[in-house]
Amino acid sequence: MSVTEIVPNVSERHVSRAASVPFDAAKQADALTEAFTLIGAAVRFDRNTEIFGEAEPAEYFYQVVSGAVRMYKLLSDGRRQIGAFHLPGDVFGLEAGQTHRFGAEAIATSVIRVARRSAIIALAARDHDLANELWTRTADRLQLAQDHMLLLGRKNAEERVASFLLQMADRAAAERTLDLPMSRQDIADYLGLTIETVSRTLTQLEGKAAIELPSSRRVRLCNRAALQRLNA
């Protein structure tokens, strides 16, 4: 199940086999992606396998090549909060401390590029662009986390689901139809709701003709303006 095979660099086999929209590193010539291409190894993770655990020592940085990843935190009694979903191109595991404070799991079969922290940090000591980008990417994550706090603290179920759909549509660069890689439970734990409430809210949005649900994982955004109105 947890087949995690390491290859020295992205092999054709993995990339071609990987699901939907593989991330093309060459197109986005930022310093960090360059560093990943240079010293990173591609690793394949099957659906629902752990990439790293909460409180595990943080030895690597990660970049999604294809697939999708969820970052989560657990309470002692099993309640789970998903802090972020990572899609192709995203870098994660960027904590500055010695241990991960979130766990990471593959939502779908994913190819992840992995690079030793120490190697990246050593590079950054000589390359200001890279150092700057480590900071920038961390600050970007912080902004997303802050937007997420507003959603969790102050929005109702309908607003949360609408925000989520718009956010996913933006990131997937999907004009109208959206294929969600994650389950209702994942969405619920991201939005701080139960799966029942997420499901009900989606059918409710369908009732308002804001969306259509051709299948449970597929969403058509029919009325973006209506969703936008709920966004804030």
Add this chain to the structure above:
Amino acid sequence: MSVTEIVPNVSERHVSRAASVPFDAAKQADALTEAFTLIGAAVRFDRNTEIFGEAEPAEYFYQVVSGAVRMYKLLSDGRRQIGAFHLPGDVFGLEAGQTHRFGAEAIATSVIRVARRSAIIALAARDHDLANELWTRTADRLQLAQDHMLLLGRKNAEERVASFLLQMADRAAAERTLDLPMSRQDIADYLGLTIETVSRTLTQLEGKAAIELPSSRRVRLCNRAALQRLNA
């Protein structure tokens, strides 16, 4: 009301007049605090005055010398989420982008050291320790934001209030008695609750003998273990 007077460096007058536990920069010889002492100016902000607004251009970095600061985000209809409270020693306004994504206001009369972003960033280009600390401090804020997301998404009112009290006690280095600088409304907007629920939950914790409330802004933590049990 919004008396914001700039002085070339921390004047005796301001520091001595400032409320409780002024932050002594000399004791914590980190690169960023050093930079602030070197090129920062101390500014005084009265209670409830704006330090910067949401979406304002981010021209400065800030460090609390004395007092307390709230960071907030507003929804169009006025709902407010407080993302963080800053106490003496804390650095804020560390976004990497060109604009602030949170507003900042003084909760109590505060002295804030202010330094131009461009100056700090120029220093960081030559000083790896400083560059590293910019990243580290941003990553620390990210961790706090992530813990906050867990609280907002998955904890009930009692757990939220308990977490808040423990967190404040840790930061104020207060053994037992805690003087809160913020109002119930601030606490409510930090915890994603209403002031009524915060108030009720505090009296409920008092009923359980976990805390005492000698006055509304003063809390004695009588049974830390009981609070800790609610913390996760």
Add this chain to the structure above:
DNA sequence: CGACGACTTGACGTGTTTCAAACGAGGTGG
């Protein structure tokens, strides 16, 4: 003393959760 703002308390309403059951798509085996 009177007025104001911050906080507390009470009664009631409601959005979300909880518990439970039914549904539907995908896969396996007969």
Add this chain to the structure above:
DNA sequence: CCACCTCGTTTGAAACACGTCAAGTCGTCG
């Protein structure tokens, strides 16, 4: 090819935690 199982999802009914609305109290300041 269809019966059957499984797992994710949807739907329903009831319970409950928190929000809302409305008084009432407390402390502070003029």
